[in-house]
Each structure stands twice: as C-alpha cells, then as structure tokens.
Amino acid sequence: MSTLTTGAGRPVITAWSAVSSYGIGRAAFAEGLREQRRTVADLGPEHGETPDGTGCVVPGFDIREVLGKKGTRSMDRVTGLTVTAVGALLDDGDRNRAVGTGEGAAFALGTTTGSAQSMMDFTRDSLTGEQPFFVDPARFPNTVMNCAAGQSAIWYQLKGPNATIAGGRTAGLHALNYSRRLLGSGRARTVLCGAAEEFSQARAWLERRSGDEGDASPGAPLGEGCAMLLVEPHDPDDAAQPVLAELVAVELGVVLDKDTRPALVSCLRSALRRAGVEADEVVAVARSGAPGREGRGEADAVAEVFGEGGPADLTPSGLIGDTGAAAAAFQAAALLSYAADRPEAAAVRIGVITSVDRTGTVGCALLGLR
Structure with a gap:
C-alpha cells in the first residue's frame, strides 16, 4: 500500500462528471462501467453515411433539448457535449458551482482539432455556394479549435484563464499538466479540466483513411463525449473539500x-x-x-x-x-x-x-x- 499523503498545495480532483455513450452525468458513466456494458450500436440517418454504420454515441443527444433554445441555434456537437458536461459537473453539488465559477476559475480543454465536421461543412459551403462569402457567419466560430472552451466560459461565467490544448489521445494529459501549472503558478484558483470529442461523419472517414493500411487488428468503434474534472490545490484547513x-x-x-x-x-x-x-x-x-x-x-x-x-x-x-x-x-x-x-x-x-x-x-x- 502506498505511503503517499496528500499535502497542502498539491493539486487534487474534487469532482468530476461525464457525457458519454452511457448518458449524461457521473452516475450514468459509473453505472455503465460497473455493469461492463458495451455501447456500440447501429447509427441513425442523422449521423450521415459512415464507413461501417456503427458507433458509440451519446444516446438521444439533442443540443437544443438538453441546453435549451437560447444561444444554441448554431452550436455544433462538440461544443454541445462540452457545455453539457461542464453543467453536469457544476450542478452536482452546491460547492462545485461556488468554487468552480467566477474569478479565478480556469478552463483547460483537450481536443484534436475541435470539430472536423464544422470545418468541412463551412469550407464546403464556401466552395459550393453562389459566392464564396455566401456562408452562415453564425457557424464560423465552430470552425475554430477553441470554440467549445470559449462557449463554456461564457455559459458558466468562468473568468480565469481559458485554454484549448490539441494533442489527440494525449490531449487530456496535456490539459491535466497545464492545469497543474496554472495552479502552481497562482494564475488560477480552480481549474475545470477535461477533454472532448464528437462523433461525426467527417471524423469517421478521417479515422478510416488515417489508419494503418492492412492492419489486422482494428481498434474499437468510434465513440464520443466529454469528461470534466474539477482540479484545485489541496487545502487541509477546508474540511468541506472532497478529495477524490x-x-x-x-x-x-x-x-x-x-x-x-x-x-x-x-x-x-x-x-x-x-x-x-x-x-x-x-x-x-x-x-x-x-x-x-x-x-x-x-x-x-x-x-x-x-x-x-x-x-x-x-x-x-x-x-x-x-x-x-x-x-x-x-x-x-x-x-x-x-x-x-x-x-x-x-x-x-x-x-x-x-x-x-x-x-x-x-x-x-x-x-x-x-
């Protein structure tokens, strides 16, 4: 058994939540893992034509139904997943919202490219429209890698540093390391740290074309979601701090x-x-x-x-x-x-x-x- 002890100032995780193919929230994710339930399923027409027609997607996820109609007309899927995951964490206890928002509340989000689907759709519209500038300007922010992090900060009043870190599958680790540095340098009081990825037709085809040709051991079906951690310095004088x-x-x-x-x-x-x-x-x-x-x-x-x-x-x-x-x-x-x-x-x-x-x-x- 490890002899490690939690010391003052060391980063600790005090809350977490997830939006996954098990559903929305920490409880749904934990229950799915506990049951070892696989989530791959046939995809509906709303996901477009994909290489194999299957995936692990968040069940019934509709941005406007989950987040409401205000401010979501042009929101893309990866942004919707991120905003939903942040909200699920902040709503899971009064303390989370008290310490995880406002001044000094930073946000660090790992990604690959943001939304490949949004980038491709916007580019396609500029090429197929009557004029290159006949595009929906409200959808342009979705093509920027840090759109999901920026929208989350606006949505929940996260007024500390805001960073999007691209790193593929290692992006979540880069975000954790960045969070540690923010806290260690005193530039943030708390950090909402996580990573997000959407399932989309564009991503499915990019992954198919980017894999090793002739590899006889294909990976898992594509999934999606966002997991968020609340990271803060350990305070031994705060009896209410739930160190996980x-x-x-x-x-x-x-x-x-x-x-x-x-x-x-x-x-x-x-x-x-x-x-x-x-x-x-x-x-x-x-x-x-x-x-x-x-x-x-x-x-x-x-x-x-x-x-x-x-x-x-x-x-x-x-x-x-x-x-x-x-x-x-x-x-x-x-x-x-x-x-x-x-x-x-x-x-x-x-x-x-x-x-x-x-x-x-x-x-x-x-x-x-x-």
Missing part, C-alpha cells in the same frame, strides 16, 4: 523511432521514480486503447513495467468506444469510479493513466485515489 484523488505525477514524451513501447516505458518509469512510487503499489491502469501498432505498443509497455496480471485493467475503450481526444479524461473518470466503488479508509491507492497517439506523443499520469 491527488494528481501525483504527469509525464509526457515523444516517439522518435516509431516504436511506442520504449517511449511509454520511459515515461512510466520516470513518473514512478519522481513520485517515489513502486510499480507494485499500482492497483489499476487505464490505457487509451489506441488502435493499431500504437495500441499494441502501449499494452506491451504496461506489461513490461507492471507485469502480466498485475494491476486491474480499467481501459474503457472496449465499452464506450475510441473517444479520441477525450480518451484520457474518460480514463481518469474510470479510475475515479473504480475508487468510489472500493472505499478504503485512510488509504491512498495509485491509479495510472497511459496514453499514446499516432502523431508520436505518449504520456502517463499517476493519481492517488481516495
């Missing part, structure tokens, strides 16, 4: 030789060494479950560092699909759900997130689970 996990370490790296395994092994061992944690103290690992050789390298790296049959495998991609940029945030949510289902008084258990992306980025995070 401590952000023990975040380590990021790059692949130089097209082999994911050694790069991730180096990240994991560096993170463990910096944190003073032994590999056998880790109780659970949540991998990104990336498709192709990157995913195989990730699995090999985890086995090399922690041994076969070691920590519990909480990789959620087989259940909620390949959620792209949102993967690491969902992995954090999976670890938090795991800890909540297994309360142990006065114990800190180490959970690990690993992430790899075909662009050559790798990373990991260590959470001290309460």
